[in-house]
Amino acid sequence: MISLHFMTVPWKKLSMILASFLVLFLMVSVPPAQGSSPENTPGLRSPAKVLVFYERSTRFGETFPLVKALEEYLGHFDVQVEEMACSQWTPGSLKGYDVIFYLGDYKRSLPNNLLSEMSQVHKLFWFEQNIEQYAGFEKWIDFHDLGLLSDYVSLHYNGTNLSLNPSEKFNCAYPDDAQDRVVADNLHGLVPFVWEKDNVVYFSRLDFQNPFNLILGGILEDILSGNQAASKQVLLRIEDVQPLTPPDTLVKLINTLAIARIPFALTVTPLMELDGKTVSLIDYPQLVKVLQTVESNGGCIILKGYEVTNGTELEYWNAKGDKPFDVSKENAALSGISKGIQLLAGLNLYPVAFEVPGSAMSLRGYKVLAQHFTTLSGSVQLSDLSSAQSIDVPFTYRSKLAGMLVYPENLGYYDPKLLDPSGTILNKARQLSVVSDCTAGFFFHSYLQADKLLPIIKGLHQMNYQFVDLRSTKYQVTAPNISIAAQNGYRNIKSDIPAVSIDQTLKGLRLSVRNFFYALVALLLIILLIFLYILTRIRRSKSNLYEKRRS
Template sequence: MLRKKFVVLLLLIIIFVLNLPSASFADRKDLVLIVYSQTEEEQLKDVRILETLVGQFRDDYKIIEDADIGQENLNEFDYVIYLGAGRKALSESLLKTFNNYKGPFFAINHNAEQFKEKMPWLNINGEALVNQVEVPDNQSQNLTEERIVYDVTANGTAVSLVGNKVDGSGSVPLLLNSNNIYYFAGQNLYNPFEEYITQSLINFFGEEGKGITKYLRLEDVHPMVDPDQLREQAEFLKEKDIPYMVAVIPEYTNNGKTVHLVDSPKLVKTLKYMQNNGASIVLHGYKHQYRSSETGEGFEFWDAENDRPIYQPANEKAKQMSDFPTYAAYEAFVEEGEEYERSYMENAIESGIEELVAHDLYPVAFEAPHYAISQQGYKIVSEHFSSYVGQLQLTDLTWKGEFAPPYESRPEFVHGMTVYPETLGYIEEGDDKGIEKMQEKIEIKSKYNHSYLSAFYHPYLGLEGLKEVVENLNEVDGTWLDLKQRDNRVQVNDISIFTIDGEYQVEKPFLASDYERNLFIRKSLIWFIPVLLVGVTLVIFLIRKRKKKSISQVENAS
């Protein structure tokens, strides 16, 4: 009888174990597939924007072009998103694959009229111009420019966004949902459409908004900045108990004049005070300059004159495609240029980190000057930093049209870095309405439950302007971002910097760079010379004293 009970118990255990989910399934995160259609290189911008929006929620998504759909089993994915970045006739195999997929599905922009089986409720009746958007709670937002959208009608769907037509003839639905099948009718994803898609992705992924996060960055702090003015602002932020960032440029250059942090000891002292009292240091390039412009004004990691990556030294005449006999010859030049760019950027990043660390200043993130940087540049930066601050350049076609997601994100094209977006801009010198413009942006973005309110401020504008910016941000309930409280990693040569729970962990040799060795010698000489003078003076004194004593003894003997 006992043996029979044992056998029954053993069978029950086996059945229970066999019915447990496998470890790989139990530990699996929700998988997202993004499929896009593209007909022109320019359309890659919308693809990058969508990546960044999805990256606010998932960092394990997969992105493919529509032609590669046959290589995927959609049943392996929990969510599928389709972006029609360009208009094109979709293949039967793609449409069939989408039709057979039963999970949550989100279609955006072009080509949705071809999803007749997937979205039978959707009718597209041409295009419309809209200049105002309304959401269900009767809030409305005027658009800064007219936008082209698809003029759609749909039965049996939930409409969460409506656009009002420019001609006053009525409105059109922009965002629709029917049984976890979504459609967005806008024809690009730029502001403010990215806000609306972000809000819809919260529902699409079955999540909740993460609330409002605020951050403030003091910008373009280089060796020629007034340390007293900077210290005054740092003391104010400490008094207000506001964590903040300070974007530091280690080298200042202008008209052949070069100044390093070692030449500005009072500024270094101020930066150490800031680091110890709420500030997180961001490396803002090495000299914020590529050709002949003054530090803080010029670009560093983008050839703005030719609107392309850094392919050549600044003193060389920029070669154009027309300078080459064949396209193959031009491609060979670009390949060499990319090698030059890597060497150039590596040197700048290494020099920047090494100079800061030599002064016991520890950068925890990177920001490209003017946010301009190539796609290879992001790869290079990611090899040294885990955190990136600011806005994103979307393609190598142009630096113009940079983009910031509403919330922090980890898009694939920045190679694992976390992007902490800047969403509010800055106060421009001489702009009497600068504070008012920023306040308008704050009012709009604070309406969303998944949003960054983040701005930067130039210290040379003075304390009063900073107080106004802080006052406006403090009027909104939200959490101030303390970047050093996040897990950050910085690595270059023998230097490693980590932040864990607000504490710095720094691993480095005693003298980690040529700059630090020269700094050590310079400091040693500063102390050595006075000590040497004191020593020489003491020796002379003792010699004279002994000589005087000898003379006195001789005189006494005589």
């Protein structure tokens, strides 16, 4: 007879053993979480130390700040960015960096010890010229240098064809065994436009216009963010609400979005000039009542300046001269930021972000603005040389220039003058989705009919865009006597701003109307009495004249 002997184990000890096996199983079977930081890219620490290494900060004969624009794009990632001109390089200068962006916008000879330092970084993003020298240093075989090419009509990336102006030129150079990430097509053949080999990621052209900006953003996302799962979001702004905005039209827009359960942002400018006098939202209580319903209907308030300007003027920028205001005038304009926050707070309206009117502001102005807001909606002006120096970025980013988190405006706006305004926005959104972790932004004027917005919402949903609710984001707004701080949907407001009673204002308004009516009636009665008095005098005069003639 065979006897079986079972070893008895105390329950607590058995529990610990089973728990250990469970933890081990979970560690083996559950994949690591993906994020938008370099820690998901093998070999990169977080935050990665990045150097923008440039031949020139602008192209020859141009003023557009290439280095500053690239640094804005890098603000999307968990990286520490520094910059260095190639002329400042000394042996050993590149050591300690995880990623180098080399901006080779013109041909020059690169020393071997510089090429050696470049070869030792984890990732080397190389733009345009001089790549053949690196290929020679690394002894790459079958390397082709075709020089500047043009007459290409599209770029193929991530299964999407992006249209290209045939007149655009790019530097074409590549090894046969590189991995092609983007190819250019001239309808007769394909050539590599972006490729990867060893530690090098090569771009044939550095440009921040469409479609090059989408290629740049997409490749950076693919490599620096560790190929995370695709995520698409869009911020909808209802634009240009000011004291004269018709409340009824705004109510229809808000109700339409609330029924569709679409989060939105409403940009508000609280002051404007009317018939030579300055009027504010306080003078239009019915509109204020509507604005106070925005949050309960899924929306939020964005402060867009303090006072509406006339014609082509801009609040924070000398539009006529395309330059910053003088310091005294700029200071006066910037002081309105605090006043705007305080005025809205007095009406129980609390902004979550700021929009710069016309996206035009000096670099000094941004520094002041960043003291009041941590979130900006729109575009950032890159220099004080011209308000035209701005970029479309395909994702949110922490602006090095503005010092705020930026939600880009890259889909434009609903323009009724276009043949297909909805289709224009949706086509841009379709192109933007080539970037795996993209954020779109567009605006719809508050005076337009709400039904014009529905096809855009439907189209964006079909492309799997999620609408951004800024209320659930982390932000801070500060001004004298008030601070607003929010995180994970919870908001903390500390305010000593006196509240303005809209009910009292409405009562006062009704009383004023009633008094005006009474005064008008009294005036008409007086006029009528005067008329009757004059008529009686005339009749008496005629009667006396008649009696005299008879006598």
